[in-house]
Amino acid sequence: MSDNVIEVREVQKRYGTFTAVDGISFDVKRGELFGLLGPNGAGKTSTIRMIYGFSPLSGGSLRVFGHDITTGWRDVRARLGVCHQEDSLDEEMSVRDNLEIFAGFFGIPRAVARDRANRLLEFFGLENREKASVRELSGGMMRRLAIARALINEPDLLILDEPTTGLDPQTRHQLWEKLARLKNQGVTIILTTHYMEEAAQLCDRLIIVDHGKILVEGRPRDLVAQFVGKQIIESSPVCEGLRRFVTERGLEHEDLGHRMLIYCKDDENIYHEITKTYCQDNCILRMGTLEDVFLKLTGRELRE
């Protein structure tokens, strides 16, 4: 058997005349934390849904754990966990009941379920709230519980659709740490997110999709180096002299009117030259980030 947990080949998803996913192919390797990035409506959730057999494919083929998802979806789902974008917990039930009842769908014996619930409650710091009803939980606790529930069948693959959206920074960082620990335990994780910092920190590899197609695939650091360089000069406001300088020197840049990004491709001398001659106070030299890559590739106009 190959080392790939997920193999996506020329997969398409159409809703009526609208094409949400337009022939994408990628692999996710065992033990990897794989990111699926893209603006709203890019086709991330559609892709995720096809991976666990929630949505049928309109074209192409998709294998998970070596099973064709269209025919082997039961075997696949027995070995994966999904945390949805929208909370789908049983609100009137307690924290513990949510875990144990969900275990029932996998046919996990009650004693085993209780045991696993104990461990998950502890892992996610919910052991003191096990009797609380979901309605009483904070947003962060609910999300932790949703991820705990996705782990009740001890999955080999964990699918997280925007797990940190709407969480405060503390909760988010804590979740990152949990995900890193799960990865160390050998769980393959596929994640969608709008937080580029999150993707850069967590993901071994990622793809950026837009309009149903893959724009790039690679390691976060490699993508930054390739598309924006390690360092970026940012100037705000922009003086006319700088505009002329950049054009004359043929430097790769983005002019946003009130702000200018200059991709200096590791040439620090350019920064010294600029600050000396043009704008001492308005210029900063900063690290290139995944967010720069993302915006450069997917554009800056609003979506939806």
Added chain:
Amino acid sequence: MSQSAPQLSWRLLRVWRRDWLVTRKSWLIGFMTPLLEPILYITSLGFGFRILIPEIQYEGHTLTYVVFMAPAIIATNIMYTAFMENSFSSFVRMYYQKTYDAIRATPLSVDEIIAGEIMWGATKSLMAATIMATVLSLFGLVRYPTGLGLLPLAFLGGLLFGAIGMLFTAFVKSIDMFNLPIFLLITPMYLFSGTFFPLENLPNWAQSVAWALPLTHLVSLARNLCLGTVSWMNVLVSGGYLLAATMLLVPLALRLMRRRLIQ
């Protein structure tokens, strides 16, 4: 996943179990309604109509109004319990709580989820009918052993009216839209299915319409089981009707829900 043949297995019991465990949390409400409802009906209609309607003619028998009406309370409750469960409650689970979405990340098919839900609705009808029959027995309004037939009847009727509820769940865009089938279908059945007066009081054409409706057959069987006057003909015709309608509408409900959910 979207094949036209239903994908069913015993796993549907896991959905049934989930609904049971969640409902158990608020068992008192579930228990009180079928306990008090027959008492309310008997005292209000029984005492209220006692002077207006001293006795009633039903299929050659002379009955007091309470004896005539009591079995219909069970039958209409079977209808309401399953219909409400698989319309409003199922819609809440599907649309607001995203329970179905969550279960669809486990090795269960959409068919199993919906079949489990319908079976749960029928179970609720069965439980309510059991409690109501017990209460009515204390008033001497149920004859045995035929009265025991109410239990399988409640489950069958529950499956049928649950499937009808689920058919609407497959179509409605918002929860308020359930008021439409209640107003156009459930309430007319409640009033015109031989529940509060014998069908013979209606003009012939209206009787024919009434016999086309499922509640009429449910009421007829419930009444004859309670009175101990049930005949094989009765079981064959009305039981056959309910069984055939169930076998038609449950697969239809599964199919339409598959169309709604699998996209």
